[in-house]
Amino acid sequence: MVFQKLVHGLEKTRKGLIDRLRAILRPEEPIREETWLELEEILIEADLGIKTTSEIITQARSICQKRRIGDQEGIYAVIKEIVLELLKPCASPFRLKDGKVPTVVLALGVNGVGKTTTLGKIAHRFVSQGKKVMIAAADTFRAAAIEQLELIAHKAGAVLIKHKEGADPAAVAFDALTSAKARGFDLLLIDTAGRLHTKGGLLEELKKVKRVLRKLDPEAPDETLLVLDATTGQNALVQARTFQEALGVTGIALVKLDGTAKGGIIVAVAKELGIPIRYIGIGEDLDDLEEFVPEVFVDALFTKNQVY
Structure with a gap:
């Protein structure tokens, strides 16, 4: 399948x-x-x-x-x-931390890469496995972003923590982690505003989110996940390097591979960055996010048969 x-x-x-x-x-x-x-x-x-x-x-x-x-x-x-x-x-699939409640994922990415949708897909994967998943709406700059996340969280079966538009993203993250710990959630996914990787001030806000999380959990976030849009090609490498230098990216979700003829960017990402590729996105449905398994990926890419 x-x-x-x-x-x-x-x-x-x-x-x-x-x-x-x-x-x-x-x-x-x-x-x-x-x-x-x-x-x-x-x-x-x-x-x-x-x-x-x-x-x-x-x-x-x-x-x-x-x-x-x-x-x-x-x-x-x-x-x-x-x-x-x-x-x-x-090849290093994302896993929940054994004995730790919750495992905390901070999601990063520039505007329009599909970060919020990707978090919904990750939430869906773990909810389907019987896990309790919470999503924090730390993108507080746009009311539409919170509304979008509400819809996605509902579809995925996840609980949403949100503040009013314009609230401090770090405060949202803090409240979400406090709630997730108290209520025994397995996974906390923190959505953030789409950051232009060239804007230093916005990156500083993400650093603040990390600092605030560590007041509650010295290990948080357990994963700093960067969502990259495969259709942007080599620019994805530029984004990744900037985020890596500023925030220490620990995993990548490379999405929209189905929408480009330049999916070869995944090879450049692997070779030049060396950051674990956790997921690849190949469609818009909640089920269209797959763990990255190189052998399966390469066989599918190089296949001589059309299989549908």
């Missing part, structure tokens, strides 16, 4: 990357220098980035030479193998 959903969700990336690779890597055709140049161009256009692409090409050349792979089609399996190895180190 997960494999089929991934095959369907990665269709645009497969057409933009994998189908183009197959088109240039012809069976029984010898590998030429032009082959590597074409391959490099395709990988860069799929948003793997220059640095990651360069490493993949270098490794592929070396492997083909060592294994005496002389035909172009042989490169395809080598590329798949390299991509899998690049993704493996970032």
